Amino acid sequence: MTQKLYQDRAFHYGDGLFTTMRVENGRVSLWRYHLARLEHDSSRLGLKLDLSYLSHHVAAAADQLSKGVLKLHISSGVGGRGYARPEHPDMQYRLSEHAVPAHYAKWRTEGITTEVSPVKLGLQPLLAGIKHLNRLEQVLIKQHMRCDDAIVCDIHNHLIEGSASNLFWMIDGQWVTPALDQCGVAGVYRAFVLDALKAQGTPVQTGHFDVASLEHASAVFLCNSLMGIVPVKAVEHHSTVTRFDKSPVLDLQDKIKAAYERENEATD
The missing domain is CATH 3.30.470.10 (Aminotransferase class 4, branched-chain amino acid transferase, N-terminal domain)
Known part of the structure; x- marks a missing residue:
């Protein structure tokens, strides 16, 4: 060194x-x-x-x-x-x-299983959303992970994100994602998805939701700039497994594909 x-x-x-x-x-x-x-x-x-x-x-x-x-x-x-x-x-x-992790391509088509992490995120509004260099909470989350990925909550048990990704779910035909005003990372792919859906006349609801919200979800996905959109097939929480339909997520992948390609073609 x-x-x-x-x-x-x-x-x-x-x-x-x-x-x-x-x-x-x-x-x-x-x-x-x-x-x-x-x-x-x-x-x-x-x-x-x-x-x-x-x-x-x-x-x-x-x-x-x-x-x-x-x-x-x-x-x-x-x-x-x-x-x-x-x-x-x-x-x-x-x-x-x-290198791009090789398993991401499989994840995008087949989906993944997740669990609600026992590690909770602390609250610090001054750092909320920022991708700063202190990632010790994520290190602890990875140490406790037993599934493909984890769903992470804050200390008040509000849903926030994945271990290294952002979280969306569908309730009654509408996509929902956590507000990131207290903690979490506002990912670039999250921002792209929000813009793409808004442009298509499909705004996303944001707010503070607890884990029980996932029990009413019909579909769930995680996303980041490397893996894109990955369907979540199941979430385990307190020994209970909730399963989801991945077809709405696969449909979303198709719907925003053209917008993703246009964005990259326009990049200087």
């Missing part, structure tokens, strides 16, 4: 952001959404990003990679007194390359 990395505020405090991007045909999918979230989240954390620099280097890395995953890690750099940042942080940007 280099001395500079050892001194980095990301290493010491998790002071920074990251985003994980799918690369197809040499371009970052949903880059406009990634960029908007980076701009929003950095502003919330009081960090000033060079968005032009980021766009140029991400585009160059995607072109070279052609297909796979790029992870962009942003740190507030080195320095400051204790927790306090220096007056003018020297932002550090790091890109790493990865």
